[in-house]
Amino acid sequence: MALHTRYFDEIEIGDELEEEQTVNRDDVLRFFEMTASASAGASGDNRFIQEEAGRRLGAEGPIVPGVMSFAMLSRLVTDWMGAEGHVDALDISFRRPIAHGDALKLVALATDTDEAEGTVKLDVYMENPRGERPLQGTAIIRLPRRG
Numbered sequence: 125m126a127l128h129t130r131y132f133d134e135i136e137i138g139d140e141l142e143e144e145q146t147v148n149r150d151d152v153l154r155f156f157e158m159t160a161s162a163s164a165g166a167s168g169d170n171r172f173i174q175e176e177a178g179r180r181l182g183a184e185g186p187i188v189p190g191v192m193s194f195a196m197l198s199r200l201v202t203d204w205m206g207a208e209g210h211v212d213a214l215d216i217s218f219r220r221p222i223a224h225g226d227a228l229k230l231v232a233l234a235t236d237t238d239e240a241e242g243t244v245k246l247d248v249y250m251e252n253p254r255g256e257r258p259l260q261g262t263a264i265i266r267l268p269r270r271g
Contacts, residue, residue, distance in 0.1 A: 130206035132242045132267040139234040141204040145196060146227045147188045155192045188222040193259055196230060197248050204232040204246065205265045212243060216261035226252045232263070242266055 152172050172189050194216055201211060222228065229251040236245040244267060249260035 128206050129208045130204070130267055131270050132237070132244070133270050135234055135237055135244050135267065137234055137236065141200060141232045143200060143203075143230045144227060145230060146225060147192070147196075147222065148224050149186065152186070152188060152192065152224070155189065155195075159191075184223050186224050188224065190218055193218075193222055193250065196228075197250065197259060197261075200230045200232050201246065201248060201263045201265065205244075205267060208268045210266040211263060212266055213264040214248075214261070215263075216248070216259055218259055220256060220258045222250070222252065222258045228252060235262075242269060 156172075170186075172186055197216060198211075198214060201214060202209070205211070231247075231249055231251065233247045234244050235247050237243070238245075244265050246263040246265065247260070248263055249257045251257050
């Protein structure tokens with residue numbers, strides 16, 4: 125997604141960005157390769173890539189690493205705010221594991237604005253096919269003004 129400039133003056137409560145994403149084993153392995161997390165698989169922490177290791181944790185199979193799901197929501201916030209925005213705060217709560225293959229809905233929803241500060245509060249979350257929100261939280265972003 126190409127980032128455009130989003131201006132504070134254009135924001136309305138209820139503005140929303142929604143994306144769908146499904147994470148599979150190949151996505152997790154690619155994430156490990158692109159980050160310092162590459163050692164996770166080599167260190168014996170197989171809950172992210174092996175069925176049985178995920179089941180031992182009470183999941184249906186392997187799970188998506190928390191840092192990867194956090195990165196997914198972070199990217200959603202930066203996509204929502206555009207090229208000139210600034211993240212003042214991002215607070216995410218991990219509520220349950222995300223299973224490989226879950227068709228996730230990622231949502232960023234404008235819930236409040238602060239005219240004096242030029243900030244927007246976003247509710248952000250992931251929703252799985254069972255209607256659960258394994259990750260949810262808030263973001264405060266600062267946007268430029270026109271002129």
